[in-house]
Amino acid sequence: MKKYLIFALCVLATAALFGCTPKAQPQSNSPTEESSSKEPVPPVSAPAGNKDVILATTTSTQDSGLLDVLIPLFEQKTGYRVKTVAVGTGQALAMGERGEADVLLVHAPEAEKKVVVSGAAINRRLVMHNDFIIVGPKEDPAKIKGSRSTVEAFQKIAKAKALFISRGDDSGTNKKELELWKAAQIEPKGSWYQESGTGMGQTLTIASEKGGYTLTDRATYLALKKNLSLVILLEGDKSLLNVYHVMQVNPEKFPRVNAAGGKAFADFMVDPETQKVIASFGKDKFGEPLFFPDAGKPDIY
Amino acid sequence: MDLVVQGLVKAFRLLLSGDPEVLEITLLTLRVSGLATLISLFLGVPLGLYLAVARFRGRELVVGAVNTGMGLPPTVVGLWVSILLWRNGPLGMLGLMYTPTAIVIAQAVIALPVVTGLTMAAVQQLSPKLRLQVLALGASPLQFWWIILREVRFGILAAVMAGLGSVISEVGASMAVGGNVRGYTRVLTTAIVLEVSKGNFDMALALGFVLMVLTYSITYALTIVQQRRRRW
Structure with a gap:
């Protein structure tokens, strides 16, 4: 009799364990593997300690597919793993204000300035616009x-x-x-x-x-x-005009923030190479670019 | 209707081609929801047995809470678990937010009342004479519980199916505590939501078919076991 119950439990247990693939690699192009096999160049800044970076961003960067291109690049370059939480800019900024994210990529200049003034975010930089x-x-x-x-x-x-x-x-x-x-x-x-x-x-x-x-x-x-x-x-x-900025969440205010990871991602977003990728993103599929890179230009927003 | 056909075709292609990302998402879904159901079983079955048999003041309050909990909204559970697990929350130092473990916790909370409630209901359907008979025959407490457990095993199987069904199909809690991180906490339901908002309806439909085939296969296996000794 109890055999059946045990059998049922086994079905469930195998279902659970079956999923336990050994250390499911973060992505098909896992940062460490790629860099060791294809890239002779060592990672720019090997992450010491916390290798997870929480990126709070807007739905538009995810729904348009831009992040699907940029994030694997960043992970491959630096060895960090990005946890993208794609929500509305309001919620993304709120996450920053509570120290629940490491870096913010958002598009509401007025609201962003308030978060910077409050001290929750630092180093706000212009990334792109559409x-x-x-x-x-x-x-x-x-x-x-x-x-x-x-x-x-x-x-x-x-x-x-x-x-x-x-x-x-x-x-x-x-x-x-x-x-x-x-x-x-x-x-x-x-x-x-x-x-x-x-x-x-x-x-x-x-x-x-x-x-x-x-x-x-x-x-x-x-x-x-x-x-x-x-x-x-x-x-x-x-x-x-729709302007995107990247900001780091202030580690001095929130000690649990991954300061190095947040900075690495923000730096990556304004890096000339990344900016080139942003400029060409969408051209093949839509015949026109979806975003226009702006890093380094005077920030009048 | 074209869309449904496209979705079905895409689902077959996905399944046959063994797309690595879909496979990974499917395995994660199995692992997370399977573990959550197991945890809810280990806690919920004893709790259900106890609540069915025990007599204590305020029992109705607890039972009422369990029955209400069977319809616990996943989004609410997701919110509560988020508040607990956030970096600056009470359990923040564990660093569990946006991990598969966080989803397991939230889903176990969702499945627990389902398993508890159905176990309890199954026990209460037994003839009360059974209790007297077993005790009269001089069963030890352990033997007593074992006999009850054996008698309600089919009811517990129903609880397993209902529990698994409730967690494998929920999206609110997985989205809130998992964050739908690609290659890490993306499960089938959150992937479907994302594909819909990207406008890839065929992909969303395909993933939906995968989810339903998966749920049906597991439930079917359990049903076979459950129906083997049917008396009606």
């Missing part, structure tokens, strides 16, 4: 195409009470959108203004399904375009 765009259904019910400015477009949407899908998640894009409503002197409210409470990819899908307008970063839009019935209706306005 731009926000306003997308919507081809029919363009609020007739925003051809608007001279974002403010005008937003005013038209509000006036026509045309459906607008907001991220509503305190992300960088959401912060930007609220800034723009404020500039247009409109308090977005009513049944035409809906908050999805999800990431950019999901929000674009919702806008596409419901035939609404939304503000998106260009990278995520291009990456998802094949599934969307949304077209670009406004672009190129100065207020639509």
